């Protein structure tokens with residue numbers, strides 16, 4: 001059966017990039033042919049330092065953001081990674097399949113480890129093996145992600161292929177990335193060459209899902225742009241990364257193509273475009289922010305939903321993990 005899996009790290013407040021590149025699409029994929037399994041990946045978040053009390057809050061906030069964005073825990077399995085031990089267990093098995101050299105080649109590791117990579121946590125290096133485990137412990141066939149996760153998805157396939165080859169089985173599927181829409185890579189509002197990221201030190205670089213209408217409008221007003229009017233088609237934005245980013249955001253928020261957006265704004269400058277974008281962003285995000293607040297008012301209810309999700313996730317994962325162990329010559333779980 002087709003099965004979709006994806007996750008988000010509770011490593012900071014979620015951004016418009018996480019919403020457009022991930023959450024919005026997670027919700028849209030529900031109710032189709034594929035079963036949908038979504039996860040707050042706390043074990044990934046702790047590969048860099050997290051304050052325990054803040055992390056606990058962010059995990060619940062992550063769950064609230066999924067639900068506020070339209071992920072329905074009755075239609076999808078929604079849970080927290082560390083509450084389903086099969087993820088960590090399969091990750092260890094994959095640590096014996098994956099090669100060290102594969103991990104050193106990951107651009108996310110290079111970016112996050114920085115110059116002093118000897119000092120990075122071992123978990124940060126092994127991150128993609130855990131991600132492969134997240135996906136393959138459900139034998140997921142497709143993973144909706146932003147552009148930045150493409151390399152990790154390729155590594156997931158490499159691990160699956162090596163496992164299948166080494167043990168002479170057809171056990172793990174070749175999982176496909178689903179990278180679709182106008183906002184697969186939302187860029188920083190301050191720098192058109194950098195991804196919008198929850199861990200960017202500049203708050204003005206991103207729109208947070210918890211920002212109020214004034215903050216959203218102000219960040220868009222101050223977003224870096226050029227002085228030229230907008231062209232009639234996306235082709236004309238090739239060398240204008242900041243302008244292209246704002247047009248892509250508009251397109252993704254309004255479910256249009258960038259060309260459709262430009263048909264409306266051709267010849268206009270940012271003095272006209274930015275207020276329209278701000279209005280659209282506020283209109284879309286305000287209800288999400290409000291619903292997140294409502295969910296966050298009842299943390300016990302969030303914990304209950306995550307507990308139920310974990311049980312359902314475990315029921316899918318356990319037989320697949322058991323079969324994996326058997327293939328490798330280990331004894332099955334008791």
Ligand code: AQP
Pocket residue numbers: 007008009010011012015017018020021022144145146147148149183184185186187195196197198199200
């Ligand atoms: N700027 C973005 N545009 C489109 N999609 C994005 N995603 C993240 N940033 C953008 C997608 O959101 C999902 C969850 O990402 P993550 O939480 O696993 O972490 P990340 O990709 O490392 O995102 P951040 O915001 O940049 O977090 P930090 O700063 O902690 O590293 C993924 O599907 C991702 O593609």
